[in-house]
Amino acid sequence: MTGLLVVTAVAAEAEAVRVGLTGVDATVVPVGVGPAVAAAATARLLALAEAAGRPYAGVVSAGVAGGFAHRVPVGGTVLATRSVAADLGAESPEGFIPVDELGMTPEQLGVASAVEADPALLAALRAALPDAVVGAVLTVSTVTGTATSTRALAARHPDAVAEAMEGYGVAVAAAQAGLPFVELRTVSNPIGPRDRGSWRLREALTALGPAATALARVPTG
Template sequence: MTGLLVVTAVPAEAEAVRAGLTDPTVTVAPVGVGAAVAGAATARLLALAEAAGRPYRAVVSAGIAGGFVERVAVGDTVLATRSVAADLGAESPDGFLPLEALGMPADLLGVGSAVPADPGLLDALRTALPAATVGVVLTVNTVTGSAASTAALAARHPDAVAEAMEGYGVAVAAAQAGLPFAELRTVSNPIGPRDRASWRMREAFAALSAAAVALR
């Protein structure tokens, strides 16, 4: 059995994680942007490791994220209580309907549109990162970029602290493999009207390297 698999979207995130690692048994793999590619690539990595007789012990989705204003600040570290597919569902005259309201499971395991973090893994990360904000992390296919969409998303998910694009896909792959899962993010920008001038990528990557010490 091998150690932890940490999945990021892009190489820059993987490099930031590796810069802070102290455990040589942790594998870090950039797999691409979006829940579909992240889920497919994670499932492949897990299947290959299992076939080789060296299965992973747990999976973490890691990277940078947008943070909800007044819930987290730029540069903060976030740990997900659960990873939610925020736009997987249907529109209706009364508003957005998640899969559960439609009576459809996301997969044959009945995972649904939200995957909780493994309690033991989350507790270990919380202990190692006591300053981290703990809350729901949303997975979206289209990153929020207007005041109206931000307000709607915040109202629909009052316990959400951040949004990213891969966590739910990685979580479903881990659930299919029967492995513990967690999501760790650092905040690079406030969620809201798209303003690249407000993004602080350097600070977010530095925070990600600092948080990576907990990945062991």
């Protein structure tokens, strides 16, 4: 196996990542927004590569994210220890129940609410990006947009540093293919009340290129 598959949501993220990948054996593909399209497209790309006799050695979900303001600054880089399906589960009078706490076995569910980052890939990126903030990155289908929901999300996931919309989907596809996975993001805005004036998307995309240079440290052979 050789090379990395780097999956982003949109073309602007893919272009930003490519800036930092000069000389790196990697394929960067924008697949669309949200966990469903990210999972389906990643699975297809992995299957096509395997069928062609050129399977990938690892999978990376990369792009911009919202960051928990008290945990990571806007413009900062985050590395996921695990990618979490933060809104996969059920509501109850006592609050949200994650899917793997609904009383069914993992075999019955066929899925867990989080996929752990590959230890070797994560260690390589941490060594190359010593200033990165490390913690869980939440995957949501609906971006958090109120102070109340932000507090609830932070309380449910005390190790979370950021949220985005694709990581868990990409992670599941990688896990199904038996490939190592890691998630790398730069922070464009604080999680909370939706205020486009506080977003720094251009700065986050600019930061994504230098962050992506760390992928040169990831073993791909």
